[in-house]
Amino acid sequence: MRVRKFIVLAVIVVSLIQSAGLIYSQNETESKSETLANRFSVKDFIATAYKNDSEFSRILIDELKLKYNRTLALPARDIVVGASANYGLLLDVNTEYNDFTLGASKLFPLTGTEINADYSSSLSPLTKKITSEFEVYISQPIARNAFGRATRMLDKISGLETEISGYQIVEAYEDYFSEILKTYFNWYLAYESLNTAKKALKENVKLYENIKQRQTKNIALENDVNKTKLQVIAKQEALIVAESNYEKYLNLVKRICHFESSENIVPTGIDLYDGLNLNFDNYYDTFKKQSRTYKIFNLLEKRGVILSAKQADELFPSISLQLGYKIEGDEYSIGRDQESVFAKVVFEKFWTDSQTKAKAEIAKINLQAARLDNINIRYRMYADLKNLAFEIDRQNKLIEKAKDKVVLAESIVKYESEDYSYGRSTLNDLIQVINTRDTSTYNLIEQQVNLKVLTVEWLRLTDELVQKITGLN
Numbered sequence: 382m383r384v385r386k387f388i389v390l391a392v393i394v395v396s397l398i399q400s401a402g403l404i405y406s407q408n409e410t411e412s413k414s415e416t417l418a419n420r421f422s423v424k425d426f427i428a429t430a431y432k433n434d435s436e437f438s439r440i441l442i443d444e445l446k447l448k449y450n451r452t453l454a455l456p457a458r459d460i461v462v463g464a465s466a467n468y469g470l471l472l473d474v475n476t477e478y479n480d481f482t483l484g485a486s487k488l489f490p491l492t493g494t495e496i497n498a499d500y501s502s503s504l505s506p507l508t509k510k511i512t513s514e515f516e517v518y519i520s521q522p523i524a525r526n527a528f529g530r531a532t533r534m535l536d537k538i539s540g541l542e543t544e545i546s547g548y549q550i551v552e553a554y555e556d557y558f559s560e561i562l563k564t565y566f567n568w569y570l571a572y573e574s575l576n577t578a579k580k581a582l583k584e585n586v587k588l589y590e591n592i593k594q595r596q597t598k599n600i601a602l603e604n605d606v607n608k609t610k611l612q613v614i615a616k617q618e619a620l621i622v623a624e625s626n627y628e629k630y631l632n633l634v635k636r637i638c639h640f641e642s643s644e645n646i647v648p649t650g651i652d653l654y655d656g657l658n659l660n661f662d663n664y665y666d667t668f669k670k671q672s673r674t675y676k677i678f679n680l681l682e683k684r685g686v687i688l689s690a691k692q693a694d695e696l697f698p699s700i701s702l703q704l705g706y707k708i709e710g711d712e713y714s715i716g717r718d719q720e721s722v723f724a725k726v727v728f729e730k731f732w733t734d735s736q737t738k739a740k741a742e743i744a745k746i747n748l749q750a751a752r753l754d755n756i757n758i759r760y761r762m763y764a765d766l767k768n769l770a771f772e773i774d775r776q777n778k779l780i781e782k783a784k785d786k787v788v789l790a791e792s793i794v795k796y797e798s799e800d801y802s803y804g805r806s807t808l809n810d811l812i813q814v815i816n817t818r819d820t821s822t823y824n825l826i827e828q829q830v831n832l833k834v835l836t837v838e839w840l841r842l843t844d845e846l847v848q849k850i851t852g853l854n
Contacts, residue, residue: 385664391502392456395510406737413536419644419645419647420646420647421634421645421646421647421648421649421825422648422649422650423562423565423569423648423649423650423651423653426565426634426637426638426648427562429638430561430637430638433637433638433639434561434637434638434639435639436557436637482499482500482501482502483499483500483501484497484498484499484500484520485497485498485499486498490532490536491532491533491536491830492521493521493522493530493531493532494519494520494521495519495520495521496517496518497516497517497518497519497520498515498517499514499515499516499517500513500514500515500516500779501513501514502514510711512709512710512711513709513710513711513715514707514708514709514710515708515710515715516705516706516707516708516709517705517706517707518703518704518705518706519703519704519705520701520702520727521701521702522700522701523700523701523702525700528746531691532754534687534690534691535691537687538684538687538688538691540686541680541683541687542684542756544680545677545680545681548673548676548677549677550679551655551673551847552673552844554847555841555844555846555847556841558846558847559837559838559840559841559846561637562612562653562837563834563837564630564633564634564637565648565651566635566651566830566833566834566837568627568631568633568634568648568831569629569648569650569651569830570826570827570830571623571626571627571629571630571631572627572647572648573823573826574626574627574823574826575620575623575624575625575626575627577623577819577822577823577826578616578619578620578622578623578624579620580617581616581619581815581819582613582617582620583615584815585609585612585613585616585815586613586810586816588609588612589606589609589610589613590614592605592606592608592609592808593606601808606807607809608809608812609808609812612812621828631646634646651829651830651833652805653833653838654833654836654837657773657839658835659770659773659774661766661767661770664843665763665766665767668766668843672843672844673844674762674842674844678755678758678759681751681755682748682751682752682755685744685747685748685751685752686748687743688747688748689741689744689745689747689748691744692737692741692744692745694741699727699728700726700727700728701726701727702724702725702726703724703725703726703727704722704724705722705724706720706721706722707720707721708720708721762842763844766839766842766843768839769835769838769839769842770839772835773832773835773836773839776828776831776835779828780828780829780832783821783824783825783828784825786821786824786825787818787821787822787825790814790817790818790821790822791818793814793817793818794814794815794818796854797810797811798811798813
């Protein structure tokens with residue numbers, strides 16, 4: 382079995398956004414469970430999934446069957462041998478006899494030529510004598526499937542279908558690969574969301590404790606304590622949701638990698654496929670010339686043209702020219718005193734063959750439909766890719782804005798906390814800016830993950846996500 386190798390273009394760099402809170406240090410140490418966890422990068426994930434995930438093997442196993450398609454599509458070219466015998470009794474003369482026939486044939490599919498050789502012995506009911514006959518002849522179609530024309534077209538169709546199927550297997554591989562990559566990205570987003578929820582809860586707990594202490598000194602009101610306690614409850618709820626979401630994606634990653642449920646892993650970053658610069662018009666011109674997608678378009682149209690021609694060939698009558706040599710003899714032996722050479726034409730035509738005509742017309746209609754479909758799909762793909770390029774550009778701009786918001790939110794929390802400590806702002810103002818900071822931090826991570834998802838989708842649609850070293854691409 383030939384091993385199919387795939388290159389996945391990936392550069393892995395860790396990029397984590399750590400937002401410092403006013404109430405506790407920016408460089409907070411990791412928890413013991415996270416420290417003991419195995420850091421599982423996206424590069425590790427790709428390598429492990431490729432090695433362990435049986436879904437990949439299942440997709441690729443279909444490729445093994447392709448080499449047999451052309452053989453199965455063509456008429457058998459093996460030598461065919463047949464024999465028959467029957468036993469009888471002539472009642473009027475009380476004579477036993479045996480009829481015997483032995484034949485062999487060989488077809489040459491690509492020329493339509495068939496060679497036949499037959500030997501037979503039989504009892505004549507008139508002369509009551511056993512006669513033998515040996516005949517060898519060549520049969521050549523000269524109308525329908527003239528000189529193997531239809532079979533050669535069938536061979537071309539089968540070859541095109543095999544090539545299309547090969548491309549489609551790579552497409553299926555690429556589609557699945559993009560889905561599992563998105564699973565890793567969502568796992569990373571869930572992990573960062575969980576960390577953000579933990580930090581937010583810890584900050585709010587500290588704020589709650591601080592307000593309680595201020596209350597004992599008659600600096601804060603009971604209502605202030607209740608407000609911060611409500612914040613703690615809200616952050617606890619957010620943490621429960623974040624933990625559940627993280628566990629869901631963690632289980633998906635373990636399933637893909639065939640890890641045991643006890644395996645302790647955490648994602649490390651999503652810096653993959655960075656720096657995608659799109660000059661769309663130039664990019665699309667290259668895509669039309671080199672992509673698998675356009676190759677499939679062209680192959681489908683070519684297949685339709687040949688299939689229509691093949692169906693048209695079926696409208697011809699079946700006419701075969703046969704040239705042969707025959708020897709006859711008495712009993713079971715062959716004597717050369719009764720030999721002959723013959724030539725004949727075998728003609729067969731169904732004058733009311735409405736089904737064949739209908740198939741030919743349907744093939745023409747299907748060819749027209751395939752051409753229109755290809756045109757429509759090309760225009761639709763152009764529009765989809767252009768819109769996706771706009772989305773990627775927009776996402777890059779949104780990330781820059783999200784980074785600015787995080788920096789500003791951190792600064793505001795710092796000064797608002799100081800103002801609150803001196804009584805220059807209210808607790809409501811402090812709570813609001815802390816929540817804004819937490820939301821901004823999460824939004825930045827979400828925007829970064831969205832960009833990765835869009836980039837993977839772009840690479841998938843442009844047939845660049847998976848590139849084969851050998852084979853069809």
